[in-house]
Amino acid sequence: MINRTAIAIFLSLSLIQPAFALKLGFLKNSIINELSEADMTSLKTTVNNSLDDLGDRKVLKWTNESKTVEGHLKVLFSYNMGKVTCKRARLYLKSQGKKEPWQMNLCKTEQRWQIMETPLTLLSDSDFKELQLTLASLLDSAPLGEAVFWRAEESSVGGTLAVIKDKKIDEQQCRTALISLKADDNKMLNGQYDFCRKAGADKWSRRATQEN
Secondary structure, eight states, X not given: OOOHHHXXXXXXXXXXXXXXXXXXXXXXXXXXXXXXXXXXXXXXHHHHHXXXXXXXXXXXXXXXXXXXXXXXXXXXXXXXXXXXXXXXXXXXXXXXXXXXXXXXXXXXXXXXXXXXXXXXXXXXXXXXXXXXXXXXXXXXXOOTTOEEEEEOSSSSEEEEEEEEEEEEETTEEEEEEEEEEEETTOOEEEEEEEXXXXXXXXXXXXXXXXXX
């Protein structure tokens, strides 16, 4: 039997895409289905009370009262969508040897954190990889201020990327990238992000933001 009450609260917490609500059968054997209403309320409260102060790559830990389910919410990176603060995050739920990952974009509106569709949400896996490759190429060789237009092949998202600053941070070569993405429905994402690599290394890594 599907625990519809727990799933409804999980959806209200916005930790999964709204479209999943149409496929509740998919959640029949999920760890979510094991959670009580009290468990879900506890998880929701913990996330909303803690996410403001959770920096990039930091992990929030949660355990239900009966100690049968634990969750780790990791912030992958923070960004702004217009004037709204958002965090790309991954939640891992663990129970009796099972582990389930859930990925989401959480944005703060009306003083609480909730899911919001952003241009990142709309990208397919292959489009996201292509965006990463385009950005890596830009960071490797683009002169300051030169903008590159990018358009997703499978998703209705396009935008511009540009390197706007070079600097040294902790003996690493770093470049600040300006990323502006827009979906066909006018959802926008704009932000400046630092990417760094050690001398002689090939791979760029996003520099984590500091905790508030």
